[in-house]
Every structure is written in C-alpha cells, then in structure tokens.
Amino acid sequence: MNLRKRIIKGLIVLTLALPLSGCWDNIDINHRVLPVVLGISKSEGIFHVFLQISEPVTDRIRIKIVSGSGRTITHAIDRLSMNMEEHVDLLHVKIVLLDKQFAMEGMSESIVDFMRARDISPKALVAICDEDLPSFFDKVKKGLESQGTILFDFFEKNAGWNPQISLTRVWQVYRSIHSFTRDVAIPIVRSGKTTAIEHIGSAVIKNGRMVARISPSETLLFNAFNGESTQGSIEVMNHASVLITANTMRNTSSMIGDTPYMKSTIRLKVVLLETRGQPTNEMIREELDKLLTERFNAMFGKIQAVKADILGLGQFYRHIIPRESLADWREEYYPRLQLEMHIETNIQNTGFLNTP
C-alpha cells in the first residue's frame, strides 16, 4: 500500500468518525442544569414534577426550585426543559422524592419507567416526603441557601447519614417490584423545625406501594439486620446509652412442613457512652438484649402483618421452596414464618476509642 492510498484511507476514517459519533449532541456541563432532587407527586392523574436545581452564580451556588406538570413524568420534565434556558440533565439526580400519597397509591410504573428511560441514574436514592411537596421544597429552600447539596448530604454515607436512615436506591425498588422474595424500606422525611430536614422513619414498600411505616429505631434494627448499623447509638431504658461499633449477622433457615423457621443472631459490639446510676455491664447487656429483641419482634410483627418482606428473609428459602411456589412466598409462606431472634451484645466499657 503506498503512502497516498494510506493517507486517503486515513482521512476517510477520520471524516467518518465525525458523522458517526453524534458528538454534536454533546452539551457542555455549564449548559446543563443539574437537578439534585427530583420531586414527584400525582393528583387526579396529573404528575407534578419538582426539580431542585443548584445553579452556579459567580462565586456561590444558588438554589432554584422549578416545577411543571404533565400526564407523564417525562412529559412534565420535557415541558420544564422547554421553558428553561438550559438543557435539563437528570443524570445527576441523587434523590427521587415521592409524595406520600403517590407512594401509597403505587409508584411501580414510574420506577419501571426510570429504569427503562435511563435518564435517572439507577443509583439515585428514593425517599418519601410526608408533606406537600410545594411546601416542603419551599421550607427546605430556605435552609439550603448556603449549600446546594444539603438534601443529598443528608443521605450521604460520608456526610450526614445515620444508621437510623434506610438507604434504598431506584434499582432496589425496581428489584423489589419484580422479586418474589424481597421488599424495600424507603426513608420518610419532612421539613424540620430547627433543621432543614427531619427524618421520621421508613416506609415499607411492597411491590412499589407503601404499606406500612416503621420508626427510626426500628430502621436501625433493619439496618443492623443488613449489617449496616455501625455508629448507631441506642438508649437502654433508664440506665445507659451505647454506641454500636460493629455488628455481624448469622441466619439459619429451615422448613418444617409448610412452615418456614428461621434463627437469627445479631452480634453487636457496643461501647458504653453514658450511664446513669451504677449499672453493671451485665445489667446493661440484659436490658439491651431484651429491648432489642422486643423492638425487633414488634417491627417484624408489623411487616409480617402487611406481608412485606423488607428483611429479605425469602432469600434464605430460595433453595428450599421450589421455583413454582416461590411466587407465593409473600402470601403463603411469609405470614407463617417463625422468626427466633437472638441478640448477642458484647459491651466494651473502654470509651469510644476510634474517635475520628
């Protein structure tokens, strides 16, 4: 191959690369609006969409809340984008905030659409708002003036997250819609009186519908069950408060007849933070075990009653129950499940050593 042919071929390849790449659709980052929070509510078949947009202006970040409505979420966002001077890029949405009413009516369609359209990252967190979205955003906006990411930081593990808050992503909700054996818990927030946001517990979501609610301390146990409770503190009745520094989980599942049995052991390593009176470690341990077991049983009773398997216990029976009947897990087996919970605590009266 001589040189001229080579050069011509090279030029053809280069010129083809341009029309084939579609690169004229690329929009620079400063021409995109980057909403961090997407709020969705629904009334009478019409979706109302709220976007919390952080806008860089000269040397600070300004918060803007825009809203639009439409028959579908995409349509609503499209109308918003049309009216805005920049392109709306939902890929940076970190939190999808759902109206409580909407969540109770069922949000599975919207979640499926998010996964299909792929314009919202599947890693975005889902949360439920316990008040009217307009008033929530209004109040939050006042608290947001300084920093654009406050709502997001609230859920961020290396920022404001606490083990009392459940963390559930869009893909997990999507999974729960399709899975036979797993449901999710979604945090519920509202605007706070002294803080910007207030966490008031978790919603139990079954097949994309909110069916019950658990309190923050129950959510801590839920997180402990998933191995994510480190640094959560627990108040032991009257005597002390402790901080969880490590937790491990062991489950054994068995099936006798048609009744699933489960033995769960949560091992907690806790550090004493405050004591009142002169309780011995033994006393605190006993009280802690009792308290947590009771609390766990109460929570479990609650979610078992609504047939929502947020702990994912069905996962442990996947190898026992045949595939055909697995679809009946929530309706048939789960309500009969006998769960025996042991909480083993190891109290370390050393003070909290690994202060960051």
Place this chain on the structure above:
Amino acid sequence: MNAFLQEVKDALGRNDDFFVQRQTLLEQQVTIFGFATLVDVTSTLSIFIEQELSARASLMEADAFWHTLGTVEETNVRTAVSAIQQGCVILYLVDRNRMIVVDAAQKELTRSIDLPSNENILQGPSSSFIEDIDTNIGLIRKQRSAASMRVRTFATGREQRKKLTLIYDEVYAEPAMIREMIGQIEDHSDMEINHIQHVSKLMGFPKWQAIPKWNTTELPQEAVSALLKGKVVLFVDRIPFALVLPNLLWDMFALDNDRNYSLPIMVIIRSIRLVGVLLTLLAPGFYVALVAVNPEVLRIEMALSVAQSREGVPYPAIVEMLIMLVILELIIEASARLPKSIGPTLTMVGGIIIGQAVVTARLVSNLLIIILAATTIANSTVVGFQNSLSIRMFKYVIVILAALYGVLGIMAGMVLLSAYMASLRTFGVPYLNLSCKKGEMKHG
C-alpha cells in the same frame, strides 16, 4: 609534475585550505599534503622531523623508516582523497611513486567532555557523550571494562564515509539480533548518513513511526546499563548521543541512575513516572469527556464547581482544550528555539497568558489551566526526550476520541494505543517486552 599528485590536486586543489608541502626526509624527496583546517601542519611536520632524527641516530634504513610512519601503499587517488577528507595527511614518496597515509596531529575541533546538556542527572556520573565518536567509545570502555564487550565500526556513504559504531556485549546480547543488525548495516553501507532519520532508513525502520525505535542517551552510565540488558548501542560520528536499540516500553520509566538510590526510593520514583505518563495521556481527555460528554460521572459537588468554573466560557470543551494545548506546545517549542538570554522573557509572557489573562478574559476555565499545568509537568517525568514527544502526541488522539465518545472514547484510545504498542517490533524484539537479554527474549 607527477601524475598522481596532479590527480589529487585536481580533486581537492580548488580548496584554499589544501596544502602541499615538499620535504626531504632521509635524503628522499617527499610531498606531504592534506587539509590545513583539519591537520595541525606545523606539529605534524615537526613530528616527521623528530622521527627522522631518531631514525638517523639508530641508523635505520629508509625502507624501515617509512614503515614506522604507516603502511606504504600503491598510489590510489580515491583512498588518498577520502583519507585527506577524514583528516589524515598523505606522504607521497616521489622517487618510488608510493604513498603513506599518516594519522596527523589533529586540529582541536571537538569540545571537551562536558556535563550532559539534554539530560539531567542527580547524584550520578555526569560526563556525557560528545560529537567525536572515538571519545564516546572511549567513555563506554572507561565505564565498563569487560572482555565480552564488542565494538564494531562501519563506514557508510559514498561521498563521505561516515563512521558508525555498534557496541554490544556478547554475553548478554541475542546473537540473532546482532547478526541481523550487522547484516542490515553492511547491506546498506552506501547510504549517506547526515541525521537520525537517515540512520533509521539505514536500519530499515518504517518512516511513519510514532514511537522511536531507539532510546537516545547522553550518559555513558545509561549506555552501559543498556549493554548489560542485551541491547545494542549505536554511535554515529558527529552525533553527540548514543542510540540504544531496541527501545522498550519500560525504558520510558526506568533510568539506570535510579539504582543509585535505595530500592524503595527507586520504586517510588519509577511509579511517579508511571503516574506522570498516565496523567499526561488521560488528564486532558478526561477533562473534555467529563465536561462535555459524561458529566454524570462527576460527583455532584464536583460537577457544580466545574460548571461554575466554566460559566461564561464561549467555546466547547474540545475547542478550549485544543487552543490551550496548541499554545502550550508553542511555548515549549519557542523556549527550545530561543537563545538562553531571551528565554526567561518567554517564560514570563507565557506564564502571564496561561496563568492569568486567559482566565480573567473568560476564554477558558480555571480548571483547564490546572489540567494543562498538571499535564505539562507530568509529561516531563518521562525518561528520554524522544519518549516524551511520543506521549505528547498520543494525548491528542485521546483528547479527540474523548470529545467524540466521552469516557468510552478514552478507553478506546487507550486500547488503540496499547494495540499500536503491541504491534511494534525492533529486530524481532516486541516493544512491550520487558527484557531483550539473550535467552529471555521469546518469552519476555
């Protein structure tokens, strides 16, 4: 006038520095000729006279005396002319019509051994190669005095005979590779060599190569360490550095002088170079990709601050990047061209343009300047100037691919680059080989 003398005069006589000197040595007429600009005539003549005196003292026959000066040859105009051009003088024995090629006292036309001017060396032997090929070979012999080292010298070119020296170590070098190289040089011994591209042509390398087939070094220490790795060192007369063949990927990161530090320090220094190469290649590409194509990859805080820094910038990221990269290349090129006394002006002006004015004028973003500075600094960590040129070029490929396909394009660019590097071979040694020592080559 004699026929031979006349012919030589015809060939060279039109040069004003050509001298012809008649002399009587041991009662015989001789004619001495050569170039007065290459040969120190006075001291050459005085050497002849001294030798004549000592010959007289020891009652030496004339014939034996001639042999002490050099080989008595049949007259041959071609040999005579080329010897004169290389700085010898011809001693013509008029009565016997014979000539002797004598190595005369040379005019001092080469600089003395100096500090390296293109490579910096920290705490290491710091004499560097010069233009004179014999001095260079001597430096190598001084650095390593081993019996297994072989020095092969060739002369190439029809009009001028350029000296080319191949040095290798028999113990370490792969014999097949050496045979191939020597064969290649011998087959093309009529090629003229004036610059490195000619050498490349002589060695039969393709013209369009983005990565040089050899490493250049000015330091005897590096050249000797290359010999110990089974490589071949090639010297060309009047080229003041050694060409180390073949060039391998690892040479971009490793300098023999690193071994003058303790092992952990050496590892850290080399990994810094690795980081430097990756940074040079990837940083501009990532800027373009993350700003224009895939901003979702950034964390939201980062995305906001990037967006903020680009507020009001009129160009798309790729144009912004290319403009600044070109300006930077211009600065680098200009500072290589300028005399040392004007150089600082350029640095200052360049610094003002890049550091301040463009950003204040909102032509480019702050972040871009940071990326560019990091890229340029990182680029200089590579060992060998030739290698840094290649890396500098490859980053454009990655920037353009990044502008088209974003992060995916960067990956594609890296794959492309790796594929290209994997396709390179020098005398049978793959570029990605870690070693080309004897016996380690095929499974390297």
